[in-house]
Amino acid sequence: xxxxxxxxxxLIIILLIHLTFLSAQKAFQSDWQLPEPxxxxxxxxxxxxxxxxxxxxxxxxxxxxxxxxxxxxxxxxEVWGSYGKNQDxxxxxxxxxxxxxxxxxxxxxxxxxxxxxxxxxKAAFHGIPVITVANDVPMAESIRRTYxxxxxxxxxxxxxxxxxxxMGKEGNVVLMYDKNQEFYQKQRLDGIQDxxxxxxxxxxxxxxxxxxxxxxxxxxxxxMNKQPDVEAFIAINANFAGAMIEEIGxxxxxxxxxxxxxxxxxxxxxxLMQGKLDGFIEQEPEEMGRKSVQLMKEWLTxxxxxxxxxxxxxxxxxxxxxxxx
Numbered sequence: 111x112x113x114x115x116x117x118x119x120x121l122i123i124i125l126l127i128h129l130t131f132l133s134a135q136k137a138f139q140s141d142w143q144l145p146e147p148x149x150x151x152x153x154x155x156x157x158x159x160x161x162x163x164x165x166x167x168x169x170x171x172x173x174x175x176x177x178x179x180x181x182x183x184x185x186x187x188e189v190w191g192s193y194g195k196n197q198d199x200x201x202x203x204x205x206x207x208x209x210x211x212x213x214x215x216x217x218x219x220x221x222x223x224x225x226x227x228x229x230x231x232k233a234a235f236h237g238i239p240v241i242t243v244a245n246d247v248p249m250a251e252s253i254r255r256t257y258x259x260x261x262x263x264x265x266x267x268x269x270x271x272x273x274x275x276x277m278g279k280e281g282n283v284v285l286m287y288d289k290n291q292e293f294y295q296k297q298r299l300d301g302i303q304d305x306x307x308x309x310x311x312x313x314x315x316x317x318x319x320x321x322x323x324x325x326x327x328x329x330x331x332x333x334m335n336k337q338p339d340v341e342a343f344i345a346i347n348a349n350f351a352g353a354m355i356e357e358i359g360x361x362x363x364x365x366x367x368x369x370x371x372x373x374x375x376x377x378x379x380x381x382l383m384q385g386k387l388d389g390f391i392e393q394e395p396e397e398m399g400r401k402s403v404q405l406m407k408e409w410l411t412x413x414x415x416x417x418x419x420x421x422x423x424x425x426x427x428x429x430x431x432x433x434x435x
Contacts (some may be wrong), residue, residue: 154186155213155410157403159243162200162218164191168374168395169218172244175399176216183407185213195321195349197222204228208236214406219245219257221293226251239409241417243402244374244395245294249419255409257421258402262294265391265426266301269344269370272389272428273306277342277368280311284333286326286354287346289318298346298372315340319350326353334361342368348375348390355386373429382431389430397424 159176163169173189180187190207192199201224207215208228215233219225219242229240230253239255246257273283285302287295306312315337319329330353334340343358345351351371358364364386371378372391381387401422408414 154184155407156186157188157214157216157406158207158210158212159187159189159399159402160200160203160207160215160217161189161191162195162197162220163374163376164193166374166376167379168244168376168393171395172399175396175401176403177399179400179403183403185403185407187403197224201225201228205232208232208238211236212238213410214238215240216243216402216406217241218243219247219252219254219293221247221291229254239406241402241406243398244393245292246297246421247293256405256417256419258405259398259421259424260391260393260426261423262297263301265372265393266298266303266346267305268301268391268426268428269298270302270305272370273342273344273368274309276388279309281341282313282315282337282339283342283344284315284317284337284340285344285346286317286319286329286350288321291318295346302344302346321347321349323353326350327357330354330357334358340367343370345369345371345375348372348378351375351381351387352377355381359386382429385431387431389428392427392429394424394426 157180159173161169161172169191176187176189190203192203197220200220204215204217204225205228215238217229217240226247230251233240234253240253242254242257242259244259246259246262247254283306285299287299291299303314306314315333317329317333319325334357343354345354348371352375355364355369358367358369368388369386370389371387373379373393378387378390382390401424405414405417405422409417
């Protein structure tokens with residue numbers, strides 16, 4: 111009886127071993143495959159580019175450069191924005207980006223307390239790096255990783271030097287900018303003044319306005335009434351250029367005046383091509399978009415840590431209207 115039990119037990123063991131072998135052989139000979147590796151898009155860093163000047167020539171170029179580099183850097187890039195300097199929508203987009211826990215935010219700098227609170231407190235709390243592009247904010251008041259864009263102070267100096275060439279070393283110059291002056295406008299203004307302050311025969315008139323076409327027209331009317339002998343205008347806020355020139359044209363021919371601005375306004379290029387602007391500071395928006403995505407990727411992957419706090423400056427040049435050359 112005992113021998114029979116042992117024999118039965120051995121037969122069961124042999125049968126189990128045989129079945130296990132057959133199962134293993136079937137598995138290795140089948141068409142079954144390991145799961146596919148995760149799609150690369152699931153491993154990409156997710157970045158967002160946020161602006162308050164959607165669908166303008168300047169920011170369209172920033173977007174083009176950023177998207178091209180996103181493909182090269184293997185990152186996911188979304189472009190969010192508001193239209194016509196709508197600050198409420200702009201700030202809301204920042205909130206959404208932070209709540210969505212994106213990996214990095216590339217953003218047009220805005221020199222307001224609300225912006226600084228979002229980037230300095232909320233984004234930092236969630237560990238989301240911020241890079242400002244085209245328009246910077248003061249380093250001490252933000253925890254941005256770096257800035258990519260023009261040297262706005264040098265751009266102001268460049269325009270001032272051009273005025274000296276075109277107008278000479280005496281005359282009345284009107285400077286047009288926001289009542290609530292943003293940091294990049296302060297930098298441009300400082301550059302202009304630091305060149306022209308050495309010429310006592312050049313009189314500078316400061317004209318500030320709200321960022322609406324009607325207000326810019328009203329401010330231009332007022333300054334021309336008070337300064338009938340004005341010879342030159344500089345739209346430090348390039349968004350002012352179109353309305354400012356429209357009002358100047360109602361008073362007299364535009365051509366006798368020396369009128370300058372920057373290429374980040376929606377009408378800047380068309381005004382230059384029409385000869386209504388003597389010239390503007392031409393920047394490199396596509397390079398700004400490209401470089402900002404490249405640097406964000408390098409920071410996220412530890413390739414470049416830390417980033418240069420001062421910033422990465424792109425080229426600027428003065429471009430004159432063909433009719434004024």
